[in-house]
Amino acid sequence: MRNPWPLDLPSTVDRAAERRDAVDLAACDAIVVRDGRVLAAEGRLIELAPASQPPADLRVYLGRDGTRDLVALVPSDPAFGTDHDGIGGETMRGLRDLLAGFWDRGAEGARDHELATTAIAISQWHASHPRCSLCGEPTAPTLGGWVRRCDTCGRDHYPRTDPAMIVAVTDPDDRLLLAHAAHWSPRRFSHLAGFVEPGETFEQAVHREVWEEARLEVTDVEYLGSQPWPFPASVMVAFRARTATTAIEVDGLEIAEARFVAREEIGPQVRDGIIVLAPKGSVARRMLEEWYGGPLPEPRAGGPVDV
Incomplete structure (x- = not known):
């Protein structure tokens, strides 16, 4: 697709x-x-x-x-x-x-x-970067706004982008893992995701985050694509992976709930407002629909409202 x-x-x-x-x-x-x-x-x-x-x-x-x-x-x-x-x-x-x-x-x-x-x-x-991180003095934009320069110490500062990974995990029956973050609004579910730590590859971050948040080991980690995500300053790098087990243990801190869903289950749950998924235009939605095999249904009018 x-x-x-x-x-x-x-x-x-x-x-x-x-x-x-x-x-x-x-x-x-x-x-x-x-x-x-x-x-x-x-x-x-x-x-x-x-x-x-x-x-x-x-x-x-x-x-x-x-x-x-x-x-x-x-x-x-x-x-x-x-x-x-x-x-x-x-x-x-x-x-x-x-x-x-x-x-x-x-x-x-x-x-x-x-x-x-x-x-x-x-x-x-x-x-968010009005001052020099070296000497603390004010900086000013230069090079068409793509650099902030400190005239006091001569240091140039460049835009920051934080790398993060997002992963679509499937089980042996090709069901998709969906998780609800503790700070999200009710019924909102998506893939597991997290920031890449210093000294870590994207693939290593996939293994670590899935284990930390759901106690699942994954294999067959495969790159899918990426998307800038300025909330506030990330680039989301997308993967898919497989797990041989279905015994989920959420960490209870970042992830409050997680479940595997089958294709025949997810459509009715979206239509009835039981789950709320990532919006169209997001890399998370692209991953969902590639697994699903086409566009997901729209929520039924008059159903529950996400708050």
């Missing part, structure tokens, strides 16, 4: 790193981003021409789309796009709210997803 926008293709927008130091950022069209949200309308990103842009605290060069240069723009006004709808219904929306709409729009949605993800990730890095 192929996705509407596969994650194993080249970037849809040329990042044009060679232009980062040369482009007039104020003359570029802008994706507006602030506090993990982007300006959107009807599930589509809004791109503002220079004359329509609000005053900015930060501009970061995103790349070149055809003949146009694009930036991520952080507005100076923290209420921009949140206290009212602009012309055409524009408002600031979180990436999770937009994922399904991006997914349903094929190549155009893939482009919006890439731009929104990059804009959110890089703007959040700037917001």
Whole structure:
């Protein structure tokens, strides 16, 4: 099964790193981003021409789309796009709210997803790294916003991305392991996942996390793909693996519940709202549907509401 926008293709927008130091950022069209949200309308990103842009605290060069240069723009006004709808219904929306709409729009949605993800990730890095980690003095953006430089000690700081793994585990009957994290809302289930630790490969992280969280040993670890996940600054690297046992022991701390489900069970449970799965547009959903063999059913209208 192929996705509407596969994650194993080249970037849809040329990042044009060679232009980062040369482009007039104020003359570029802008994706507006602030506090993990982007300006959107009807599930589509809004791109503002220079004359329509609000005053900015930060501009970061995103790349070149055809003949146009694009930036991520952080507005100076923290209420921009949140206290009212602009012309055409524009408002600031979180990436999770937009994922399904991006997914349903094929190549155009893939482009919006890439731009929104990059804009959110890089703007959040700037917001959380205002000072030099070596001397503690303020840093300032340079190289089109892809470096923060400390003029006091001369140190350059680069964007941080935390590697994490996510794994679809199946048992001898090809049932899929689904888990409920202790901090999630009720009925929400997904794959086991966790951050890669220093000195560890992704595959080693798969073995460790599955053992720590469910006391299962796995084999046949196989890479599936990856997805940037700026919540707040991760890249999710996806795998599948097999286990020979079905005796689950959750750790009770990170994972509150886990179960193996068969294909004939998961559809009715999703339709009836018994379980709530990862949204369309996420790598977790891609893994679920590849195991399932096609699109999963939608929850029945009027069913339980996830809170």
